[in-house]
Amino acid sequence: MRYLIFLLLFTVLSASGQEIALTFDDAPRNDTQLFSGQERSKKLIENLKKAQVPDALFFVVTGQINKQNHTRLNDYIAAGFHLANHSHSHWSADRTDTEKYLADIAKADSILQKFENFIPLFRYPYLHEGKTRETRDPIRNYLDKHGYNNGYVTIDNYDWYMDHLLQRALKEGKQVNYEILKDLYINTLWQAITFYDDIALKTLGRSPKHVLLLHENDLAALFIADLVKYIRAQSWKIISPQEAYTDPIASTIPDVLFNNQGRVAAIAKSEGWKIKDLILDSEDEKYLDDLFESKKVFR
C-alpha cells in the first residue's frame, strides 16, 4: 500500500511541468478543398502567434517548392519561425539506394541554405532511418559529417490520416462538424503525448523536452491554437524546438532499427520493450476510421 501511494505521488509529481515543442512536416503542402496553401500558411501563422508559441519548426520538402509557394516559407521566417531539412523528394530510407538518398538530402540542403532561419536538422521522411545497419549508418555518418543533427520526434501520431479523412469528406461533399473534429484532433493528440511521456517516465525516469510531430495541414491551421491552449491547461509548457533538441536524449542515439515511432520509443526498444507496447492504438487507419464514424464528424 505504501508503495502504491509512493507510486501515485511520483506519478502526480512527474505529471506537471512537462515541456513540448511544435514541428510541422512536409511544408509547403498543396492547396486543398478548404484552403489554398497560402491561406493555410496565413492561418497557421496567425494561430501560432495568437497562442504565443515561442517558435515552431517547419520541416521542408524542397521538391515541393515552386514559384507560387516559395513566399510561404519566407512568411514563416518573417513570423520568427525556423526551417529545417525533410529531404528533396521525401523518399524512405528503408527503400532507397543510399547514394541516391544522400544526394537527395544534399539537394535539399543546397536549397535551404539560402533561407534565413534555416537550422541544420534532418527529419527522415516517414521517420524511416534504414532497415539495416548497413543502410542506417552511412546516413547517420553523412549527417554527422555535414553538421546535421537528427530532427527526431518524441510524439508520433496519425495527424496526417485525420487530415486525409477531412479532405476525403470534403471531396465527397459531406458536412463537417468542426467542433467535434476539433475535440477529436485535440484528444487524439493529447493521448499520443501522454502515451509517449509515460514511456519516457518509465524508461528515462523523467519527462524529456518533447518534440511533437505535426504536419503543415489544414487541421493544424484550424486547431493549433486550441491544441496549445489544451496542452497548457494540463500544466505543460510550449518550448521552442531548438530548446527541445538540447535535451540529453538528443545525443542518446540508440543502436536499434526501430526508429519510426520516434526517439523515446527507440530508447525504450533498446532497453527491451516490445514493439507492440510502443505503438498507440490511434496510430492506425482502421482505428481512426471507426472513431470518426462513431463520433459522427461528417454527415
Ligand SMILES: [Zn+2]
Ligand atoms: Zn514527411
